[in-house]
Amino acid sequence: MQPNDLDSIARQIRLRDLQAVFEAGAGHIGGEMSAIDILTALYFRVLRIWPDQPKHPERDRFILSKGHVALALYVTLAKRGFISEEEISTFLKPHSRLNGHPNCNKVPGVETNTGPLGHGLPVAVGMAKAAKLTGANYHTYVMTGDGEMQEGSNWEAISSAAQFRLDNLTLIIDHNRFQQGASLKDTNNMAPFPAKLEAFGWSVSEINGNDMADIISALERRGDRPHCIVAHTNKGHGISFMQDTVDWHHKVPNAEQYKIAVAELSEAM
Template identity: 85%
Template sequence: MQPNDLERIAQQIRRRDLQAVFEAGAGHIGGEMSAIDILTALYFRVLRLWPDQPKNPDRDRFVLSKGHTACALYVTLAKRGFLPEDEIATFLKPHSRLNGHPNCNKVPGVETNTGPLGHGLPVAVGMAKAAKLQGASWRTYVMTGDGEMQEGSNWEAIMAAAQFGLGNLTLIVDHNRFQQGAALSDTNDLAPIRPKLEAFGWDVSEINGNAMSEVVPALERRGARPHCIVAHTNKGHGISFMQDRVDWHHKVPNAEQYKIAMAELAEDLR
């Protein structure tokens, strides 16, 4: 798919994600909106996978380490054919398999359970190392939040990936500059992220993570070293009153806000 096609799909995913969070009365919509362009590019262009064979051993692996944005992953998986699209209406409801954090034992297409921050990248390093030991061609991708990069376990994994020469591993940092309750700059400011990863021996790209023309080539980049994409994104991207507002990390729109947001997200679909 070309960037224009991917942008249209991303907008459709944003609208369905917004609807699901509104109807469920819970979710992490700000960080979902910032990550959806990357998820769309991964699942509709970059990842080698088969929705009817979610455990095919030759598939590429994707780990959503920022597991609190699970709804965006569920909508993307459903759009790609891993789930019935009408199942999204069960998000967070009793007995639904679409919980607040992804569960690999219940949801096809989910590679590992995530939720506790700082776990996804270490797991992804193990996956990439396993592929290298097996001589397999599949690749591993993992997305973390920028606030999540404050976890020490991530930096241990970063050191290990460089030591093992995991050129089959891509880390995407959703650098939307906000975490729960505060801006990154007001907590434990990691910016600039790029030189820190480069100091550990990683290949690093720095992009606008909400511009498909930059997202796609960065995700398709290949090399001998592990690759980190520092994706500069906007919290609540595409919705004017949510964008770059820390309170929309874990907040649900009321009926009037929902109407405004759906209208704004519809503009690019005309």
């Protein structure tokens, strides 16, 4: 798929994500909106996957380490055919498979359970190392939040990936500059990221994470080292009153706000 096609799908995913948050009365809509363009590029162009065979041994692996934005992943998986689009209406309801954090034992297409931050990248390093040991050709991708990069486990994993020269591993940092309750610069600010990753021996791309052409080029890049994509994104991207506002980390729109957001997303389609 070309960037324009992917942009159209991303807008559809944003609209369905917004609707599901509003109906459920919960979610992490700000970080979901910042990540959706990257998820769309992965699932509709980059990943080698088979929705009817979610455990196919030759599939590429994707781990959503920032697991609190699980809804964006669920909507993307549904759009791609891993689960039914109707199931999105069950998000957070009793007995639903679609919990607030992704569960690999329940949802087809989820590679590992995530939620506690700082776990996804170490698991991804293990998957990439396993591919090297077994001669498998799959590529492993993992998305973290920028606030999540405060976790020491990530930097241990970064060191190990460089040591093992895991050129089959791509880390995507969703750099939307906000975390729960505060901006990144007002907490433990690990940015800027590129020089730090390069010092560990990684190759680094720095992109506009809400621009599809930039995203595709970076995701399809290959080299002889692990690769980090620092994706500069906007919290609440696509919805004017949510964008770059810390309150929308997990705030839920009221009826009037929902109406405005639907109109803005629909107008862009």
